[in-house]
Amino acid sequence: MMxxxxxxxxxxxxxxxxxxxxxxxxxxxxxxxxxxxHFLKLLTLTGGGLLAYQAAAxxxxxxxxxxxxxxxxxxxxxxxxxDLSLRINGTSQKLTVDSRMTLLDTLxxxxxxxxxxxxxxxxxxxxxxxxxxxxxxxxxxTLAASCEGQSVKTIEGIAQGNTLHPMQQAFLKHDGFxxxxxxxxxxxxxxxxxxxxxxxxxxxxxGPVRLKAGAKPSPVRLxxxxxxxxxxxxLCRCGAYPNIVAAIREVQSGKPVEQTWNxxx
Amino acid sequence: MEDKKQLVGTPVSRVDxxxxxxxxxxxxxxxxxxxxxxxxxxxxxxxxxxxxRIDTAAAEKAPGVLAVITHENMPKLNTxxxxxxxxxxxxxxxxxxxxxxxxVVAETFEQARHAAHLVKVEYDPKNARVDFEKLASExxxxxxxxxxxxxxxxxxxxxxxxxxxxxxxxxIEHHHALxxxxxxxxxxxxxxxxxxxxxxxxxxxxxxxxxxxLKPEQVRIVSPYLGGGFGSKGGxxxxxxxxxxxxxxxxxxxxxxxxxxxMFNSVGLRQRNFQKxxxxxxxxxxLTALAHETTTHAAMQDEFVEPCGDCxxxxxxxxxxxxxxxxxxMHLILPxxxxxxxxxxxxxxxxSAVDELAYKLNMDPIELRIKNEPERDPSNGKPWSSRTTVxxxxxxxxxxxxxxxxxxxxxxxxxxxxxxxGVACGTYPANQRPSSALVKLHRAGNDVTxxxxxxxxxxxxxxxxxxxxxxxxxxxxxxxxxxxRIGDSDxxxxxxxxxSVGATSYANSVQDACVKLTDELxxxxxxxxxxxxxxxxxxxxxKINDHQTRVDSKASEKAEEYSSHSFNANFAEVWVDTSTGTxxxxxxxxxxxxxxxxxxxxxxxQILGGVTWGIGMALTEESxxxxxxxxxxTRSLAEYHVPVNLDIGQLEVLFIREEDTISNKLGVKGIxxxxxxxxxxxxxxAVFNATGKRVRELPITPDKLL
Numbered sequence: 001m002m003x004x005x006x007x008x009x010x011x012x013x014x015x016x017x018x019x020x021x022x023x024x025x026x027x028x029x030x031x032x033x034x035x036x037x038h039f040l041k042l043l044t045l046t047g048g049g050l051l052a053y054q055a056a057a058x059x060x061x062x063x064x065x066x067x068x069x070x071x072x073x074x075x076x077x078x079x080x081x082x083d084l085s086l087r088i089n090g091t092s093q094k095l096t097v098d099s100r101m102t103l104l105d106t107l108x109x110x111x112x113x114x115x116x117x118x119x120x121x122x123x124x125x126x127x128x129x130x131x132x133x134x135x136x137x138x139x140x141x142t143l144a145a146s147c148e149g150q151s152v153k154t155i156e157g158i159a160q161g162n163t164l165h166p167m168q169q170a171f172l173k174h175d176g177f178x179x180x181x182x183x184x185x186x187x188x189x190x191x192x193x194x195x196x197x198x199x200x201x202x203x204x205x206x207g208p209v210r211l212k213a214g215a216k217p218s219p220v221r222l223x224x225x226x227x228x229x230x231x232x233x234x235l236c237r238c239g240a241y242p243n244i245v246a247a248i249r250e251v252q253s254g255k256p257v258e259q260t261w262n263x264x265x
Numbered sequence: 266m267e268d269k270k271q272l273v274g275t276p277v278s279r280v281d282x283x284x285x286x287x288x289x290x291x292x293x294x295x296x297x298x299x300x301x302x303x304x305x306x307x308x309x310x311x312x313x314x315x316x317x318r319i320d321t322a323a324a325e326k327a328p329g330v331l332a333v334i335t336h337e338n339m340p341k342l343n344t345x346x347x348x349x350x351x352x353x354x355x356x357x358x359x360x361x362x363x364x365x366x367x368x369v370v371a372e373t374f375e376q377a378r379h380a381a382h383l384v385k386v387e388y389d390p391k392n393a394r395v396d397f398e399k400l401a402s403e404x405x406x407x408x409x410x411x412x413x414x415x416x417x418x419x420x421x422x423x424x425x426x427x428x429x430x431x432x433x434x435x436x437i438e439h440h441h442a443l444x445x446x447x448x449x450x451x452x453x454x455x456x457x458x459x460x461x462x463x464x465x466x467x468x469x470x471x472x473x474x475x476x477x478x479l480k481p482e483q484v485r486i487v488s489p490y491l492g493g494g495f496g497s498k499g500g501x502x503x504x505x506x507x508x509x510x511x512x513x514x515x516x517x518x519x520x521x522x523x524x525x526x527x528m529f530n531s532v533g534l535r536q537r538n539f540q541k542x543x544x545x546x547x548x549x550x551x552l553t554a555l556a557h558e559t560t561t562h563a564a565m566q567d568e569f570v571e572p573c574g575d576c577x578x579x580x581x582x583x584x585x586x587x588x589x590x591x592x593x594x595m596h597l598i599l600p601x602x603x604x605x606x607x608x609x610x611x612x613x614x615x616x617s618a619v620d621e622l623a624y625k626l627n628m629d630p631i632e633l634r635i636k637n638e639p640e641r642d643p644s645n646g647k648p649w650s651s652r653t654t655v656x657x658x659x660x661x662x663x664x665x666x667x668x669x670x671x672x673x674x675x676x677x678x679x680x681x682x683x684x685x686x687g688v689a690c691g692t693y694p695a696n697q698r699p700s701s702a703l704v705k706l707h708r709a710g711n712d713v714t715x716x717x718x719x720x721x722x723x724x725x726x727x728x729x730x731x732x733x734x735x736x737x738x739x740x741x742x743x744x745x746x747x748x749x750r751i752g753d754s755d756x757x758x759x760x761x762x763x764x765s766v767g768a769t770s771y772a773n774s775v776q777d778a779c780v781k782l783t784d785e786l787x788x789x790x791x792x793x794x795x796x797x798x799x800x801x802x803x804x805x806x807x808k809i810n811d812h813q814t815r816v817d818s819k820a821s822e823k824a825e826e827y828s829s830h831s832f833n834a835n836f837a838e839v840w841v842d843t844s845t846g847t848x849x850x851x852x853x854x855x856x857x858x859x860x861x862x863x864x865x866x867x868x869x870x871q872i873l874g875g876v877t878w879g880i881g882m883a884l885t886e887e888s889x890x891x892x893x894x895x896x897x898x899t900r901s902l903a904e905y906h907v908p909v910n911l912d913i914g915q916l917e918v919l920f921i922r923e924e925d926t927i928s929n930k931l932g933v934k935g936i937x938x939x940x941x942x943x944x945x946x947x948x949x950x951a952v953f954n955a956t957g958k959r960v961r962e963l964p965i966t967p968d969k970l971l
Binding site: 079098100101105108109112113114115116117118119120121122124125127154155156158159164168171172173175177178179180181182183184187225227228229231232233234235236237238239240241242243244245259260261262263264265 | 276278279281282283284285286287288289290291292294295297328329373374375376379441442443444445490491492493494495522524525653656660664724725726727856858862865866867868869870871873874875876877878901902903907908909910911912913915916917918919920921922923
């Protein structure tokens with residue numbers, strides 16, 4: 001079964017980045033993707049090191065595409081096949097999936113996007129959270145077949161080129177994770193929470209929500225309590241909750257949030 | 266030479282953080298292995314007996330199925346090879362509910378899952394031993410835990426005017442790391458690569474090799490990132506070797522991930538404990554007797570006993586003491602190490618009893634503890650390498666505002682809530698275990714880069730980061746020019762990230778390797794130096810392109826002469842809703858003395874994690890066995906409640922500054938375990954202070970307060 005991947009694998013932002021910095025390599029990059037040589041060159045061009053991260057880590061981030069063309073499967077592997085076209089991280093994808101396949105398994109097993117995690121497969125942990133048409137959904141409870149024509153953003157597509165999303169930066173700064181397994185879901189959820197609050201969507205802990213007829217809800221100010229409640233669908237077994245709250249507060253308020261620990265003696 | 270830019274001790278952000286926030290850190294099943302088939306395990310639906318007939322015909326015929334593996338076609342394995350908990354399909358016997366009884370391998374996950382439901386099993390059931398309340402009276406002395414007695418506890422208790430004699434119960438708990446146990450097995454001829462989360466990389470390698478009848482060098486464990494572990498990925502369980510066998514049978518790589526439901530009875534658990542705690546004291550609060558008698562359960566074939574009496578052995582000066590264990594075999598999966606093993610549960614009993622005694626003596630619980638502070642380790646007479654309990658209590662009390670506590674319970678009412686303060690102490694041993702490390706330097710012009718390799722693990726603890734910091738300081742190489750490579754059995758063998766030995770063992774070995782490497786470069790130069798140069802400077806000045814060295818480090822003999830521990834004091838403020846009985850930990854402060862803090866940012870996170878675990882233990886986490894069938898009625902995250910974001914209030918972290926270079930050269934004591942120890946006790950004591958109700962059975966659910 002042939003499947004096509006029409007669009008280039010780089011996003012427009014990434015294309016621009018390489019166009020600006022490495023014009024002579026652009027054709028090759030568009031053709032075969034970013035390889036180690038491109039990466040090393042990029043490192044030199046951007047000043048010898050991307051912040052204070054491990055060289056190996058940065059290379060791994062940059063030399064992997066935002067989505068892979070789906071792997072063709074032998075016909076015996078598909079039952080009640082469903083043809084599907086959707087956008088993943090800005091790239092159109094056409095693929096044929098088993099009708100039982102969840103969006104999560106499609107991302108992980110067919111498109112090579114293993115950032116979204118399977119923590120429970122029952123919508124109870126939030127590790128699989130992705131954005132579908134801008135709203136957070138549990139991709140383990142979403143059948144791929146139900147995503148026809150929709151636009152999916154995963155953790156791999158949250159950054160703009162090689163600039164991290166402010167939420168990703170805030171999670172790094174505030175150590176909003178330990179093992180990191182729940183982190184892709186936490187970050188996708190957190191990005192959506194900001195949007196939900198901006199739209200005035202109420203939560204369980206929001207104060208009076210009754211509106212006058214015809215009035216639009218005003219944005220909700222995200223108190224710590226609001227953030228905690230809205231993020232309670234994303235479990236973190238390592239216990240990074242206070243740091244996750246701090247990261248989200250910092251991004252929403254635009255003001256630095258202090259990290260506190262004290263030494264005595 | 267004094268380096269003004271010391272990185273050790275500073276709050277460097279995680280060097281692996283960028284991978285984790287971009288979804289690029291590869292956990293077990295994220296590794297891009299081509300052409301992998303998918304396996305799904307199916308489990309027994311009885312707790313005891315044997316499989317009479319297993320019908321796999323329909324499953325085998327289902328679309329996409331490559332193999333159905335049961336005890337009938339499973340190769341013989343070495344069941345004493347180090348894999349924990351049995352369940353390796355070696356026969357028809359069933360010894361616990363949810364034992365693995367087979368697996369289906371298919372082209373896709375959907376096909377494997379469907380086919381697993383088509384397998385029909387008939388059993389010959391036996392009476393199952395699953396009711397701990399009834400079986401506890403049959404418990405016997407464990408194989409490896411004799412009673413430890415000092416003085417005459419009975420007589421001291423009989424003579425005492427002030428005493429506490431109570432039983433404290435703790436439930437079965439599950440680790441529930443967010444990453445379920447999962448493996449990809451890929452054979453290359455007679456060798457196998459196992460992508461599999463392992464807290465002890467070399468341990469996993471040896472266990473898999475021995476069980477599969479291979480030499481260790483035929484097995485490679487790849488585990489660069491772990492999605493948590495908390496003890497459940499310390500030892501390895503049947504899923505690891507079942508994946509290897511399946512891959513061999515279908516002649517393709519195989520991917521096997523346990524489901525969340527399967528995590529309840531596949532990878533160990535924290536046992537249920539009845540702890541009888543007896544304390545006696547003189548009227549002015551001098552302890553005269555302490556007995557800590559634990560009764561628990563193990564599996565039918567194997568024994569594991571969480572050491573609940575460990576804190577009681579050494580927290581307080583007491584002339585008469587007894588630590589004992591009794592264990593009864595049950596048809597349940599083998600218990601195993603769970604965060605703060607023994608100490609977290611044991612300290613709940615001990616520190617609750619100390620609080621009860623303080624009320625009976627009409628003493629402040631902090632002063633009672635300080636009055637009984639031991640000068641040496643009472644369990645072995647050794648001097649402390651350092652002990653910070655008193656500082657933790659004093660400084661913690663000051664920072665927490667302990668003076669605002671109303672000693673009389675039930676007096677602090679805020680609207681619909683009763684507010685209470687509680688305190689409890691904890692400790693965990695500090696040990697350095699043998700670890701090797703390889704450090705490589707490379708020079709291009711004036712640019713020197715370093716690579717550090719060892720088979721260490723980072724389960725979120727910050728290993729990558731602290732090793733990069735250690736190497737940067739010791740070599741004079743900037744942090745972003747250092748690559749730390751861990752989590753692979755091809756690297757020099759290292760200790761596990763278990764029992765709070767990781768940071769100590771790894772950082773000391775990397776430090777030793779960097780010092781040795783610098784010494785070698787100095788010798789190579791043939792020059793005399795007034796000021797010791799860095800390795801980076803030597804690489805440039807001597808125009809050396811590549812140099813590497815390896816060391817094998819272990820604890821000093823001097824360390825053995827001392828008792829080395831991390832210590833803490835925990836302070837909780839709880840708000841109890843008088844209408845619903847729900848408890849909220851509004852504020853919590855942990856004061857911790859854990860030697861040198863290599864990175865306060867990641868160390869603080871470790872403490873936050875321990876406290877969060879402790880709050881779960883205190884208030885929500887409990888697994889319940891159906892006494893009729895032996896299954897867990899709590900079988901998903903909807904019934905087994907790990908804390909969520911809204912459950913956690915204001916957490917404060919205080920470190921006691923200390924330089925304990927007796928314990929090890931770098932003075933690191935480990936912080937992963939001690940963070941949970943004492944937390945549940947502090948919460949339970951605060952609940953008593955709030956309500957006047959002493960809850961001696963965890964978790965403290967609303968029904969116990971209304």
